[in-house]
Amino acid sequence: MAGPIGLERPGWYSDKEGIGMIVRHRIKPQTYFDSVTLMLIGTELKKLAGVTNAVVGMGTDYNIDSLKRLGMYSDAFATVTPADLVLAVQAADTTAGDAALAAAEALLQRRQAPAGSGAAYTPTSQEGGARVLPDANMVLISVPGQFAGRETEIALEAGRHVMLFSDNVPIEEEIRLKENAVRKGLLVMGPDCGTAIINQVPLAFANVVRRGDIGLVAASGTGLQEVTALITRLGFGITQAIGVGGRDLSEKVGGRMTLLAAQALADDPKTKVIVLISKPPAPAVVEALFARLQNTRKPVVVYFIGADPQTIIRAGFKAAATLEDAALQACALSGGKPLSPLMPADEIRRRAAGQTLPGRFVRGLYSGGTLCDEAQRLLKGQLDEIWSNTPVAGCRALPDPFKSQGNCIVDLGEDTFTRGRAHPMIDPGYRQERLLAEAADPDVGLIFFDVVLGFGSHPDMAGAMAAAVRQARARGGHVPRFAATILGTEGDPQNLRRQQATLAEADIEVFPSNVALVTYVQHLLAPKG
Amino acid sequence: MAAIHDLFTSPIKVINVGLPSFHADLKSQNVPVVHVNWQPPAGGNARVAALLDRVRRWQAQVRAGKKE
DSSP states (O other), X not given: OOSTTOTTOOOOOOSSOOTTOEEEEEEETTOOOOHHHHHHHHHHHHTSTTEEEEEEEEOOXXXXXXXXXXXXXXXXXXXXXXXXXXXXXXXXXXXXXXXXXXXXXXXXXXXXXXXXXXXXXXXSSHHHHHHHSTTOOEXXXXXXHHHHHHHHHHHHHTTXXXXXXXXXXXXXXXXXXXXHHHHHXXXXXXXXXXXXXXXXXXXESBOOOOEEEEEEEESOHHHHHHHHHHHHHTTOOEEEEEEOOXXXXXXXXXXXXXXXXXXXXXXXXXXXXXXXXXXXXXXXXXXXXXXXXXXXXXXXXXXXXXXXXXHXXXXXXXXXXXXXXXXXXXXXXHHTSOOOOSSOHHHHHHHHTTOOOSSSEEEEEESOHHHHHHHHHHHTTTSSOOEESSOOTTSEEOSSTTSOOSSEEEETTSHHHHTTSOOTTTOOHHHHHHHHHHHTOTTEEEEEEEEEOSBTSOTTHHHHHHXXXXXXXXXXXXXXXXXXXXXXXXXXXXXXXXXXXHHHHTTOEEESSHHHHHHHHHHHHSOOO | OHHHHHHXXXXXXXXXXXXXXXXXXXXXXXXXXXXXXXXXXXXXXHHHHHHHHHHHHHHHHXXXXXXO
C-alpha cells in the first residue's frame, strides 16, 4: 500500500477554482492532531456551503508548500512548526469562511478526547508508554515520516520490535534503521508497511486469520492481506505474516529485513511452509535471498509479482502465478494434497454466460495497489490497450489520473489520490464519486472493484459501494454492470458474509478472490459465438 | 535471532505511537496496548529536537558500554 493514508498531508481539495474567493486562516500553536483526523475534518469542511477549499494540517514544510501552491498561503504561516496546527479555508465570502473555521474548531474539540479516555494517564512519549507497559515487545509507529526514524531508533534502543506504518521515510534512514535492527536481531516492519500479523494479532490494516503452519514475508500490504485471507478461507492457517515495506528488496536496502524475517520463519518450529511475496527484487538481492532460503528444509512458495517464474523454479522453489495461486500452493503444501480455488472455473464461466456488456469498455476502481497490478497483468493479453495511473509493463499511463479513458484500471490508494484525502480503504467518498462518473459514461459496460475488510478498514465498505451503485441506477439512462471481490474473512470486524450479502442485494456480482473477479471479466470480454 | 524467537513465543504487547484508531483496534481484541498521545519533539523546534536526539544517543551508548 503506497503511502497508506497520506501521513503528513493536509486536508486540501482543489477541485474548484478560487477566483473571487477569500481565504480565512488560523494557527493553533502547539496543537497536534494525527493526519487521519485532520483529513476527515478537511472533508467535512469542504461540504459546507460557500466553502471551495480547506486545508487542515500540521505546519510541516510539505503542508506549507501545498498552501503556497493552492494560493492559500499567508505570511502568518512563515514561522509555524510541525507542532502547530494550521487551518486555511477558501470561501465565497468572509461569513462562509468564518463559519467554516468555527466548524473546524468544534470538530477539533470533539476529537480532542484522548484515545485512552477513561485511563488515568496517557503518556506523551514512547518512553512514557514504556513505563506503563514495561514488557511491551512491539512498537507500532504511525507518526509523520520526518519523526518516524527517531521513534524507531528509541524502540530499537529499548530492544523492541517495530512496525513502521509511516511513509515518507528517506531510504538512507531506512537502511540505517534496518542495519541497526539486524545487528540486534529485531524486526523493523516498514517503513510504509500497512499489514502484519504477529502471533495471530492483526497490526494496522490486517485480517483476522486462522492459526496454522504457513509463515509469510511480504513487501506488499494488500498482497499479504489477500494471501492470508485466502489461506484462512481455504481452511488453513498462518503462523506469522511479516511485512517488510515496499523498498526492502530494492538494491539499496538489499532485502535486509526480508532476509532476517525469512531466517526467523525458517528457524520457527511452528512454521512448516514459507511464502514470499514481493515485486521482482534487484538481482543481487534475489541471489542472497535464495541462498538463505536454500538452507531451510521447508518448502517455499515465491511470488515475485510479474517476474519470470523460471528463476524461482530453477532455484528449487515453488513459483506462484498469482496471489490466489500463492495461497493455493501454500495450503496444498501444508495439507499434503492439491486444492481447488474457492470458486471453481466452471462457476465463474457460468456466471458470465449469456451476459452482454452494455458498453465496450471496462473500468476497475481499486483500493488495493497489488490487486490493481494483478488485474492489469491478467487482462493485458486480452485487451489491446489498458490505461492506468499505475501501469504495469504493457499498459499505458493515464494522462489524467482523475479521468478514465478506454479500458482503465486505477489504483485509488496511490499517492495522487491520497494527497489530502484519507486512503480509499478508510474513506469511500472519492471512489463513490468516481464510480458515479464512470457509470454515466455510455461506453462503459462494466465497473469492477475491491472491498478490503479487516482492522483499519472502513466499517461498511460494501454498504458504501452498494449505495453508490444504487445511486447510479436510480439516475436512469445508461447503467453498466457491476462486479466486485471481497478481501476478508469471517472473523473480520465487518464480517465477510454480511458484506457479501450487502453487495449481492445491490445486484453486484461478488467473487472470493481478485483472480476470480478478473477471470469473470475475461469471460465477459471474450468474443461471443 | 533470540529476540524474534521471544516475540513469536510470547503474547504480543504493543506501544502505539501515532494513530489512535490502531490503539482502539488492538484494545478491542484484548491485546495489551498503551497509546502514546504523541506530539512533535521539542515543540516542533528542529534544532532543539536534534540536540535532544544527540543526548539520547549518547546516553544509549553509555548504557550499552556499561553492559559490555
